[in-house]
Amino acid sequence: MQRAGRQVTVVDAGEIGRGCSFGNAGLIAVDHVQPLARPDVLLGAFGMLANPLGPLHLRWASLPSLLPWLVRFALASRPSAVRKGTDILALLLRNAVPAWRQLASEPGEANLFQRQGYLTLFETAQAARAAEDENRLLLEHGIRFEPVSGSGIRAMCPALKPQMHAGRFHPDAIYTTDPFGLVQNLYRRFVGDGGIVVEGRRVLRILTEAGAAVGLQLQDGELKADNVVLTAGNGSPDLIRPLGVKAPLTSERGYHVMVEAGKVPLNIPLLFAERGFVATPMASGLRLAGTVELGAHAPDWKRADVLRRHAAELFDRPGLAEQTRWFGDRPTLPDYLPMIGMVPGYRNVTLAFGHQHLGLTLAAITAELVGDILRTGAPRHDISALSVSRFS
Structure with a gap:
């Protein structure tokens, strides 16, 4: 919006880029078309509780407080809801890479992306068979991939131990070698274009009058605004509840x-x-990233240890020395879809949050959709499945 000629002020309670942007896996993950809320994941819920070091875990102690969210998760796992969620995620993912190329167009930003694609690996024949339905969905939604055999995987990745059964190569995908550096580059260009950043100050509430936002109440004063765009992740619910x-x-x-x-x-x-x-x-090393942990409070560093153990088991390179470790909390709605759109009854408040582990992937296409809403009142694609009132 700053590039389009508006005067934009960004308010960030922390340091720019130090949230999940700092620690993500760097992928524009074009194959993640299925929401995690689906029947097969729901059926494995007891396994989540039983294995604290599995790829998906729910902490026992948090079960009572998470129960309302889990009930909504179960409702979102109905086949009709999964089809709807898959359709909208596939639409967004088809446009994710072009949107990033448009957004990160300066040399300093573009050079932080690599365009060699990425490889999804299946260690067993059972896992490869289980992925066949997902493969059909990808083809149905126009997301290109190339099947790779076990020998082909070894040729592409000689550092791997020879235990992979099959793979799926996504030649059109891109990734960044420095997610934090990418955000910092965008930040510098935003400021260079005349954008204003208010850093390290928390928004307490959105100020409204007669069906419109008029500004923000900060810890130490007010900030006037003609439009408010809320992209505050886990900090969003308290601000929009009023x-x-x-x-x-x-x-x-x-x-x-x-x-x-x-x-x-x-x-x-x-x-x-x-x-x-x-x-x-x-750029700074090999990043081992992942796992999903629900109901977490203090970090469980055993989950970081298991990432190192995976690497030791998978790569034919003994003695991998750890440099640093990190954890971050991604804002996730029960249907695993973001919330993007205008608040009903308010002509100038737009929401864009809840992107779960696709925050980096969907950031640029979300920016385009929000820009459309602010300029014309309507996004370029039908995103009714992401309605901001779907839980109200």
């Missing part, structure tokens, strides 16, 4: 571990389907 919108968000915690880059020579990211994690070659 406007009559319910957003049953929960925090989906992920972890990463950085190891030495030279130890594992990779030129593309690898997604390990059964283990639920990604290995991405980045």
Whole structure:
């Protein structure tokens, strides 16, 4: 919107880019067309509770407080809801890479992306068979991939131990070698274009009069505004509740571990389907990222340890030395779809949050949709499935 000639002020309670942008896997994950809210995941719910170090885990102690969210998750797992969710995610994902190319168009930003694609790996024949339905969905929705045999995987990734049964290569996908650097580059260009950043200050409430937002109440004063766009992730529900919108968000915690880059020579990211994690070659080393933990409070660093153990089991490179580790909480709605659109009854409040583990992937296409809403009142695509009133 700043590039389109508006005067834009960004208010961020923390440091720009230090949230999940700092620690994500770096992928524009074009194959994640199915929401996690679906029958097969629901059937595995007891397994989530039984295995604290599995790729998907729910903490026992948080079960009572998570129960309302889990009930909505179960409702979103109905076949009709899953089809609807898959359709809208596929639409967004088809446009994710072009939107990023448009947004990160300056050399400093574009150079932080690699365009070699990525590889999803299946260690067993059973896992490869289980992925056949997803393969059909990808083809149905126009998301291109190439099947890869076990021998083909070894040729592409000689650092892997020879235990992969099959793979799926996405040649059109891109990834960033420095997610934090990418956000910092966009931030500098925004400021260079005349954008204003209010950093380290928290928004307490949205100020309204007669069906419109007129500004924001900050900790130390007020900020006037003609339009308000709320992209505050897990901080969003409290700010929109007075406007009559319910957003049953929960925090989906992920972890990463950085190891030495030279130890594992990779030129593309690898997604390990059964283990639920990604290995991405980045500028500062190899990033092992993933896992989904619901109901987390204090970090469970055993989940970071298991990422290192996976790497030791998968790569034929002994003695991988850990450099750093991280955890972050991703804002997730029960149907695993973001909330994008205008608040009913308010002519100038737009919401865009709840992107779960697709925050980086869907950031640029979300920016385009929000820009459409602010300029014309309607997005370029039918995003009614992402309605901001669907839980109200």
